[in-house]
Amino acid sequence: MIDPVVVDWQITSRCTRNCGFCFGPKSEPDLSHRDVRKVVNNLKNLGTRAIELTGGEPLMRPDIDEIIQYIRKLEIGLCLFTNCDLYFQHRESIIENVNVIGIPIEGPNEDIHDGLRGKESFVAVMNALKDAHSNSEAKFQICTIVSAQNYLSLESIEHILYPFEDRIVLWKLYELINYPQKGQNNKFKIRKKVFDKYCMPKLGKRLDKNKILFDTLKRRNRSYFLMKPNGDVFVPLLGLHPREFCVGNLLAEPQKTKENWNRWVSPEGYAKPYRSVFRKDLELKRQFLD
Numbered sequence: 215m216i217d218p219v220v221v222d223w224q225i226t227s228r229c230t231r232n233c234g235f236c237f238g239p240k241s242e243p244d245l246s247h248r249d250v251r252k253v254v255n256n257l258k259n260l261g262t263r264a265i266e267l268t269g270g271e272p273l274m275r276p277d278i279d280e281i282i283q284y285i286r287k288l289e290i291g292l293c294l295f296t297n298c299d300l301y302f303q304h305r306e307s308i309i310e311n312v313n314v315i316g317i318p319i320e321g322p323n324e325d326i327h328d329g330l331r332g333k334e335s336f337v338a339v340m341n342a343l344k345d346a347h348s349n350s351e352a353k354f355q356i357c358t359i360v361s362a363q364n365y366l367s368l369e370s371i372e373h374i375l376y377p378f379e380d381r382i383v384l385w386k387l388y389e390l391i392n393y394p395q396k397g398q399n400n401k402f403k404i405r406k407k408v409f410d411k412y413c414m415p416k417l418g419k420r421l422d423k424n425k426i427l428f429d430t431l432k433r434r435n436r437s438y439f440l441m442k443p444n445g446d447v448f449v450p451l452l453g454l455h456p457r458e459f460c461v462g463n464l465l466a467e468p469q470k471t472k473e474n475w476n477r478w479v480s481p482e483g484y485a486k487p488y489r490s491v492f493r494k495d496l497e498l499k500r501q502f503l504d
């Protein structure tokens with residue numbers, strides 16, 4: 215049986231934005247602070263070494279600073295995926311505790327990025343990136359969803375990332391995930407063939423090619439330990455009709471959930487370096503995963 219060494223937790227479904235492509239949870243209730251701590255304890259007991267907080271927007275939780283500090287107190291590695299809207303309200307706890315900040319950049323300028331994420335998002339992410347680069351030791355995972363609106367701008371995104379390249383561990387280009395039941399808009403989708411022809415061959419002129427990864431639906435299939443706000447654990451099944459398959463609840467039945475997850479996850483897919491930023495960086499790996 216394998217341990218869920220790296221866990222992705224959609225810790226809240228609330229958000230400051232409403233991006234049309236978003237596959238995140240919608241209108242699901244948060245756990246209480248006490249139950250969040252119980253889930254973190256349960257994860258520690260199951261062998262978790264790194265938690266990637268995502269959402270929704272994790273910084274929307276009023277107790278997020280305490281959660282961040284609690285995770286680090288248990289010596290669990292922490293990656294925080296944030297749209298950066300509330301970065302400066304939580305700056306201190308982020309720059310002191312977070313090992314990796316996951317920052318979304320959808321375009322090289324306001325026109326393209328804000329066209330996809332909404333007003334003032336580009337300024338927010340660039341200000342957070344500059345601040346964390348100058349004033350913390352955090353590393354960065356940059357996230358870009360490759361869409362019809364930005365696939366011709368990926369080289370220019372690489373250009374604006376260059377000043378931060380010393381601390382970028384991973385630039386993950388996501389193939390758009392479209393769950394039909396979540397009412398996402400299909401206008402963003404490009405075909406993999408188009409990506410293969412126009413995108414990847416042009417990248418890697420400024421950033422190390424090894425840091426750039428196209429995370430396809432195929433790679434994502436059965437290779438996550440993904441938690442919902444309430445502690446339900448899901449395995450993404452990404453065939454013809456993508457869905458998230460629930461294997462149990464981490465608050466109610468941690469051990470049984472781990473066993474059931476083991477029946478569904480692909481151990482090879484889960485263990486691959488591209489699966490998580492903690493596996494992609496030797497120093498993080500030594501610190502948390504070895």
Ligand SMILES: C[S@@+](CC[C@H](N)C(=O)[O-])C[C@H]1O[C@@H](n2cnc3c(N)ncnc32)[C@H](O)[C@@H]1O
Nearest residue numbers: 235236237238269270295296297357388390391
């Ligand atoms: C759901 S968001 C939550 C964290 C934060 N609110 C943000 O936007 O970065 C986590 C990551 O999932 C990506 N994402 C959202 N919808 C997606 C989709 N339909 N397909 C692939 N990636 C998606 C986002 O770009 C982001 O990098």
Ligand code: SF4
Nearest residue numbers: 229231233236270297
């Ligand atoms: S900011 Fe993140 S969670 Fe919020 S709607 Fe956009 S992608 Fe989804």
